Amino acid sequence: MTPRTEQQPQMSVEEFEELERHAPETVRLEFIRGKVQVKRVTDGNHDQIIAWLQRLCMHHRPELWLYGERGMKVERYRKGRARPDGVLAPFGFPTGHGDWSEASGVLMAVEVTSHDSDTHQRDRVEKPDGYAAAGIPVYLLIDRDDGSVTVFTEPEDGRYRQQVNRPFGATVKLPDPVNIALDTELLKELAD
Numbered sequence: 001m002t003p004r005t006e007q008q009p010q011m012s013v014e015e016f017e018e019l020e021r022h023a024p025e026t027v028r029l030e031f032i033r034g035k036v037q038v039k040r041v042t043d044g045n046h047d048q049i050i051a052w053l054q055r056l057c058m059h060h061r062p063e064l065w066l067y068g069e070r071g072m073k074v075e076r077y078r079k080g081r082a083r084p085d086g087v088l089a090p091f092g093f094p095t096g097h098g099d100w101s102e103a104s105g106v107l108m109a110v111e112v113t114s115h116d117s118d119t120h121q122r123d124r125v126e127k128p129d130g131y132a133a134a135g136i137p138v139y140l141l142i143d144r145d146d147g148s149v150t151v152f153t154e155p156e157d158g159r160y161r162q163q164v165n166r167p168f169g170a171t172v173k174l175p176d177p178v179n180i181a182l183d184t185e186l187l188k189e190l191a192d
Contacts, residue, residue: 021099045144045190045191046085046112046114046144048190049112049142049144049187049190050066050068050085050086050110050112052186052187052190053066053086053110053140053142053182054066054068054086056180056182057088057180060179060180061088061178061179061180063090063091064088064089064090064091064107065088065089065090065091065093066086066087066088066110067086067087067088067089067093067094068085068086069083069084069085070083070084070086070087070094070101071083071099071100071101072084072087072100072101072103072106072109072134073100073101073102073103073134074103074130074131074133074134074136075129075130075133075134075158080130080133080134081100082127082130082131084109084110084111084127084131085110085111085112086108086109086110087101087106087108087109087110087136088106088107088108088109088110088138088178089105089106089107090105093105093106103131103134103135103136104135106134106136107136107137107138107177107178108136108137108138108139108140108174108178109127109131109136109138109139109140110139110140110141110142111127111139111140111141111142112142112144113141113142113143113144113145114144124141124143127139127141128141128152128159128160129158129159131152131155131160132152132155132156132158132159132160133155133158135155136155137153137155137176137177137178138151138152138153138174138175138177138178139151139152139153139160140152140174142187144187144190144191147167147168147187147188147191148165148166148167148168149165149166149167149168149170149172149182149184149187150163150164150165150166151163151164151165151172151173151174151175153175166184168184168185168187168188168191169184169185169187169188170184171183171184172184
Protein backbone atom coordinates (compact mmCIF):
# COMPACT_ATOMS: atom_id res chain seq x y z
CA MET A 1 0.00 0.00 0.00
CA THR A 2 1.37 3.41 -0.99
CA PRO A 3 1.37 5.96 1.81
CA ARG A 4 -0.86 8.92 1.18
CA THR A 5 0.67 12.36 1.45
CA GLU A 6 -1.42 15.33 2.39
CA GLN A 7 -0.84 18.40 0.26
CA GLN A 8 -1.23 21.80 1.82
CA PRO A 9 -3.66 23.99 -0.11
CA GLN A 10 -1.89 26.73 -2.07
CA MET A 11 -2.68 30.31 -1.18
CA SER A 12 -3.65 32.48 -4.13
CA VAL A 13 -2.01 35.83 -4.81
CA GLU A 14 -5.31 37.53 -4.07
CA GLU A 15 -5.55 35.80 -0.67
CA PHE A 16 -1.97 36.83 0.12
CA GLU A 17 -2.61 40.45 -0.83
CA GLU A 18 -5.67 40.52 1.43
CA LEU A 19 -3.65 39.02 4.30
CA GLU A 20 -0.82 41.49 3.74
CA ARG A 21 -3.20 44.46 3.77
CA HIS A 22 -4.39 43.49 7.26
CA ALA A 23 -1.01 42.58 8.77
CA PRO A 24 0.12 44.75 11.69
CA GLU A 25 2.72 47.44 10.97
CA THR A 26 5.35 45.49 12.91
CA VAL A 27 5.25 42.64 10.37
CA ARG A 28 6.30 42.66 6.72
CA LEU A 29 4.94 39.80 4.65
CA GLU A 30 6.19 38.45 1.33
CA PHE A 31 4.88 35.70 -0.95
CA ILE A 32 7.74 33.81 -2.58
CA ARG A 33 7.60 30.38 -4.20
CA GLY A 34 4.00 30.02 -3.10
CA LYS A 35 4.83 30.50 0.59
CA VAL A 36 4.05 33.36 2.93
CA GLN A 37 7.21 34.62 4.61
CA VAL A 38 7.63 37.04 7.46
CA LYS A 39 10.43 39.54 6.96
CA ARG A 40 12.04 40.92 10.09
CA VAL A 41 11.56 44.62 10.80
CA THR A 42 14.80 46.50 10.18
CA ASP A 43 17.28 47.83 12.75
CA GLY A 44 19.12 51.16 12.72
CA ASN A 45 22.26 49.87 10.97
CA HIS A 46 20.10 48.29 8.26
CA ASP A 47 18.31 51.61 7.72
CA GLN A 48 21.64 53.50 7.64
CA ILE A 49 22.94 51.16 4.91
CA ILE A 50 19.89 51.92 2.78
CA ALA A 51 20.34 55.68 3.43
CA TRP A 52 24.03 55.40 2.42
CA LEU A 53 23.09 53.63 -0.80
CA GLN A 54 20.34 56.16 -1.54
CA ARG A 55 22.83 59.02 -1.17
CA LEU A 56 25.32 57.33 -3.53
CA CYS A 57 22.66 56.62 -6.13
CA MET A 58 21.41 60.22 -6.01
CA HIS A 59 24.95 61.55 -6.37
CA HIS A 60 25.85 59.37 -9.37
CA ARG A 61 22.44 58.96 -11.03
CA PRO A 62 20.15 61.88 -9.99
CA GLU A 63 17.44 60.78 -12.45
CA LEU A 64 16.94 57.59 -10.42
CA TRP A 65 15.51 56.93 -6.97
CA LEU A 66 16.01 54.09 -4.52
CA TYR A 67 12.46 53.26 -3.42
CA GLY A 68 12.39 51.50 -0.05
CA GLU A 69 10.02 48.63 0.71
CA ARG A 70 8.23 48.97 -2.65
CA GLY A 71 5.86 46.05 -3.24
CA MET A 72 7.06 44.15 -6.30
CA LYS A 73 5.55 41.41 -8.46
CA VAL A 74 8.29 38.82 -8.87
CA GLU A 75 8.80 35.25 -10.07
CA ARG A 76 7.47 33.53 -13.13
CA TYR A 77 3.95 34.39 -14.18
CA ARG A 78 3.92 37.24 -11.62
CA LYS A 79 2.76 34.99 -8.78
CA GLY A 80 5.30 36.15 -6.20
CA ARG A 81 5.16 39.29 -4.09
CA ALA A 82 8.24 40.76 -2.43
CA ARG A 83 9.18 43.95 -0.62
CA PRO A 84 12.85 44.52 -1.41
CA ASP A 85 14.75 46.78 0.95
CA GLY A 86 15.20 48.97 -2.11
CA VAL A 87 14.45 49.11 -5.82
CA LEU A 88 16.37 51.49 -8.05
CA ALA A 89 14.20 52.92 -10.82
CA PRO A 90 13.58 56.21 -12.62
CA PHE A 91 12.07 58.86 -10.37
CA GLY A 92 8.28 58.56 -10.56
CA PHE A 93 8.39 54.80 -11.24
CA PRO A 94 5.64 53.71 -8.80
CA THR A 95 3.14 56.44 -9.69
CA GLY A 96 -0.24 54.85 -10.31
CA HIS A 97 0.93 51.31 -9.43
CA GLY A 98 -1.07 50.70 -6.26
CA ASP A 99 0.47 48.34 -3.68
CA TRP A 100 2.41 46.11 -6.12
CA SER A 101 4.54 47.20 -9.08
CA GLU A 102 5.57 45.21 -12.13
CA ALA A 103 9.34 44.87 -12.45
CA SER A 104 9.63 46.57 -15.84
CA GLY A 105 11.60 49.77 -15.38
CA VAL A 106 13.44 48.55 -12.26
CA LEU A 107 17.21 48.62 -12.74
CA MET A 108 18.21 47.01 -9.44
CA ALA A 109 16.72 45.27 -6.41
CA VAL A 110 18.55 45.60 -3.08
CA GLU A 111 18.46 43.43 0.03
CA VAL A 112 20.39 43.97 3.26
CA THR A 113 20.51 40.85 5.40
CA SER A 114 18.88 40.80 8.80
CA HIS A 115 20.28 38.68 11.57
CA ASP A 116 17.59 35.98 11.51
CA SER A 117 17.39 32.25 10.88
CA ASP A 118 15.90 32.33 7.38
CA THR A 119 18.22 34.95 5.84
CA HIS A 120 20.17 32.34 3.88
CA GLN A 121 17.13 30.80 2.19
CA ARG A 122 15.28 34.08 1.66
CA ASP A 123 18.01 36.56 0.63
CA ARG A 124 20.66 34.28 -0.90
CA VAL A 125 18.47 31.65 -2.64
CA GLU A 126 14.83 32.65 -3.15
CA LYS A 127 15.18 36.39 -3.74
CA PRO A 128 17.84 36.09 -6.48
CA ASP A 129 15.65 33.57 -8.32
CA GLY A 130 12.54 35.72 -7.94
CA TYR A 131 14.24 38.90 -9.09
CA ALA A 132 15.91 37.13 -12.01
CA ALA A 133 12.59 35.61 -13.08
CA ALA A 134 11.07 39.10 -13.01
CA GLY A 135 13.87 40.32 -15.30
CA ILE A 136 15.46 42.79 -12.86
CA PRO A 137 18.92 43.39 -14.39
CA VAL A 138 20.90 43.74 -11.12
CA TYR A 139 20.36 42.31 -7.64
CA LEU A 140 22.59 43.79 -4.93
CA LEU A 141 22.90 41.75 -1.73
CA ILE A 142 24.59 43.50 1.18
CA ASP A 143 25.35 40.60 3.48
CA ARG A 144 26.03 41.73 7.04
CA ASP A 145 26.45 38.13 8.22
CA ASP A 146 29.60 37.45 6.21
CA GLY A 147 30.69 41.05 5.59
CA SER A 148 30.32 41.00 1.83
CA VAL A 149 28.54 42.53 -1.12
CA THR A 150 27.27 40.26 -3.90
CA VAL A 151 26.21 41.63 -7.28
CA PHE A 152 23.98 39.31 -9.34
CA THR A 153 23.59 40.14 -13.05
CA GLU A 154 22.48 38.75 -16.41
CA PRO A 155 19.06 37.30 -15.56
CA GLU A 156 18.14 34.38 -17.80
CA ASP A 157 15.59 31.58 -17.36
CA GLY A 158 14.84 32.55 -13.75
CA ARG A 159 18.49 32.68 -12.61
CA TYR A 160 21.28 35.21 -12.62
CA ARG A 161 24.14 33.96 -14.82
CA GLN A 162 26.80 36.15 -13.17
CA GLN A 163 27.58 36.66 -9.51
CA VAL A 164 30.46 38.71 -8.10
CA ASN A 165 31.22 38.73 -4.36
CA ARG A 166 33.50 41.26 -2.65
CA PRO A 167 34.30 41.86 1.04
CA PHE A 168 33.19 45.03 2.82
CA GLY A 169 35.83 47.67 2.14
CA ALA A 170 36.28 46.83 -1.55
CA THR A 171 35.08 48.99 -4.39
CA VAL A 172 32.14 47.24 -6.02
CA LYS A 173 31.09 47.98 -9.60
CA LEU A 174 27.37 47.89 -10.32
CA PRO A 175 27.27 47.26 -14.09
CA ASP A 176 24.89 48.66 -16.68
CA PRO A 177 22.13 49.65 -16.51
CA VAL A 178 23.04 50.92 -13.00
CA ASN A 179 26.66 51.91 -13.74
CA ILE A 180 27.75 53.03 -10.27
CA ALA A 181 30.90 52.17 -8.31
CA LEU A 182 30.37 51.68 -4.56
CA ASP A 183 33.14 52.29 -2.04
CA THR A 184 31.96 49.88 0.66
CA GLU A 185 34.39 50.90 3.44
CA LEU A 186 31.52 52.32 5.53
CA LEU A 187 29.80 48.92 5.56
CA LYS A 188 32.51 47.54 7.88
CA GLU A 189 31.13 49.81 10.62
CA LEU A 190 27.49 48.94 9.94
CA ALA A 191 27.77 45.15 9.71
CA ASP A 192 26.34 44.52 13.20
